[in-house]
Amino acid sequence: MEGKSLLLLRVAGGAVALLLQVAVAPFISLGQCTPNFIVAWCAACCMANPAKPPYLSAFLLGMAFDIMGGGPVGAMAFCLLVVTFAASRVYMVVSNDTVFMTVAFLLASVLVVELLYAIAVAAVQPSVALGQALLYRSLPNSLYNFVVAAIVYPVVAFLQGRLASAGAEMPVI
Amino acid sequence: MRERRPLRIGPILCALLVVVCVLAVVVYQREGATGPLHSVQATVAGIIAPLQGPGEAASGAVDDLGQAQADASASEETLSALKQQNAELRNLLAQAEEYRLKAQDLENLLNLKDIYEIEGMGAHVIGRSTDSWNQTITLDIGESSGVKPGLTVMGSYGVVGQVASVADRSCTVRLLTDPQSGVAALIQSNRAEGIVRGSLDGLLYLENVAADVTVEPGDVVLTSGLGGSYQRGLLIGSVVKVEGRAGDATRTIVVSPNDITHGYEDVIVVFEASGDTGGDEGSGDGASGDKGAEG
Numbered sequence: 221m222e223g224k225s226l227l228l229l230r231v232a233g234g235a236v237a238l239l240l241q242v243a244v245a246p247f248i249s250l251g252q253c254t255p256n257f258i259v260a261w262c263a264a265c266c267m268a269n270p271a272k273p274p275y276l277s278a279f280l281l282g283m284a285f286d287i288m289g290g291g292p293v294g295a296m297a298f299c300l301l302v303v304t305f306a307a308s309r310v311y312m313v314v315s316n317d318t319v320f321m322t323v324a325f326l327l328a329s330v331l332v333v334e335l336l337y338a339i340a341v342a343a344v345q346p347s348v349a350l351g352q353a354l355l356y357r358s359l360p361n362s363l364y365n366f367v368v369a370a371i372v373y374p375v376v377a378f379l380q381g382r383l384a385s386a387g388a389e390m391p392v393i
Numbered sequence: 394m395r396e397r398r399p400l401r402i403g404p405i406l407c408a409l410l411v412v413v414c415v416l417a418v419v420v421y422q423r424e425g426a427t428g429p430l431h432s433v434q435a436t437v438a439g440i441i442a443p444l445q446g447p448g449e450a451a452s453g454a455v456d457d458l459g460q461a462q463a464d465a466s467a468s469e470e471t472l473s474a475l476k477q478q479n480a481e482l483r484n485l486l487a488q489a490e491e492y493r494l495k496a497q498d499l500e501n502l503l504n505l506k507d508i509y510e511i512e513g514m515g516a517h518v519i520g521r522s523t524d525s526w527n528q529t530i531t532l533d534i535g536e537s538s539g540v541k542p543g544l545t546v547m548g549s550y551g552v553v554g555q556v557a558s559v560a561d562r563s564c565t566v567r568l569l570t571d572p573q574s575g576v577a578a579l580i581q582s583n584r585a586e587g588i589v590r591g592s593l594d595g596l597l598y599l600e601n602v603a604a605d606v607t608v609e610p611g612d613v614v615l616t617s618g619l620g621g622s623y624q625r626g627l628l629i630g631s632v633v634k635v636e637g638r639a640g641d642a643t644r645t646i647v648v649s650p651n652d653i654t655h656g657y658e659d660v661i662v663v664f665e666a667s668g669d670t671g672g673d674e675g676s677g678d679g680a681s682g683d684k685g686a687e688g
Binding site: 279292 | 403404406407410411413414415416417418420421422430433434437438441444445521522523524525526527528529557565567572573575590592593594595
């Protein structure tokens with residue numbers, strides 16, 4: 221039951237993140253920095269339940285992001301998968317149930333996603349200088365995404381807790 | 394009997410998906426602008442564009458609210474400054490109208506209208522890039538209207554970009570400010586040629602200008618038509634900043650675009666300009682035009 225609830229939560233949350241990315245993100249840009257709800261959602265899911273990292277969500281949402289945008293298809297999906305895998309593993313080992321650790325991992329996750337994506341874009345598109353990509357896109361994007369992730373994470377953790385307790389109260393037939 | 398460890402499907406799934414991603418990036422990189430992945434991108438851009446309508450309306454409402462609040466709380470000093478600015482602008486407008494009428498007379502006299510006549514199709518901007526790595530807009534006309542990758546797109550006051558990819562009923566335009574954009578240009582006053590490139594910092598840079606050419610702020614920059622990617626003689630913008638002097642190898646020239654598509658507005662996709670002396674459309678030489686369109 222818990223597995224089904226988690227799946228439902230991730231499907232619904234992923235769909236909302238995708239919708240926000242299409243309909244809202246372009247209009248809340250700060251300068252040339254557009255928030256990435258998909259990165260924030262994946263990072264929050266990863267921290268909320270590191271034992272079950274959202275590999276499939278990361279892949280599907282990353283591919284959707286790539287196809288909706290103009291960048292290389294597969295690049296964001298790759299970055300999200302790598303970070304989801306690494307962050308969940310490391311977080312399970314070093315987590316000490318403090319808010320600081322969660323916040324630090326959220327920040328690190330969104331930062332690494334943006335850094336990896338900048339490297340991928342610079343590698344695929346020769347006209348994009350890596351230094352400029354890191355300075356003008358990765359760092360500001362990371363900060364913006366971190367703010368979004370910091371808002372999303374408590375919601376995900378709360379919903380996940382509610383669903384888990386509801387599942388535990390269900391009679392076993 | 395030795396206990397068998399359960400198969401962990403997560404890491405295996407992750408590894409498989411990573412391989413799929415890498416393959417997708419390789420295919421995307423190797424295929425041309427008309428390849429299947431590029432086509433899917435162009436089609437999806439047209440499909441999702443209508444979803445951005447409510448967001449645009451809400452964004453406009455928030456902007457109006459902020460403006461109204463700022464207007465309501467403006468001080469007396471600000472108001473008097475604005476009145477003075479308004480008077481100056483009216484004066485400039487009157488002058489501009491005079492120049493326009495004069496220019497129209499000259500244009501009629503020399504039949505310049507025929508020479509620079511642009512054949513194109515009006516289009517409405519229906520979407521914009523969903524990420525911060527690409528400066529693109531989506532238009533409501535596509536292949537069915539005769540739009541092809543490489544065509545020049547103009548706003549009310551100048552060139553805004555170039556068609557990068559086309560779907561049946563929509564097309565994606567890469568703006569001049571995108572780091573992948575590059576347009577062969579010339580400075581109107583001294584006919585010096587160069588390439589105007591977009592950048593991640595949001596500015597346009599005029600590069601590859603001969604070292605001995607003197608460039609001054611205010612110089613008008615036009616498309617040169619070299620390479621055939623853009624039509625010749627269309628207004629790009631004007632030079633706003635020159636760091637370094639003629640002869641300086643590291644000279645940096647910043648160009649302010651004359652037209653920027655901020656919101657949802659109408660643009661013209663240029664099929665042909667009579668004054669064009671360039672080659673075939675979309676046959677970029679690598680030094681100019683949209684590299685993304687060239688694939």
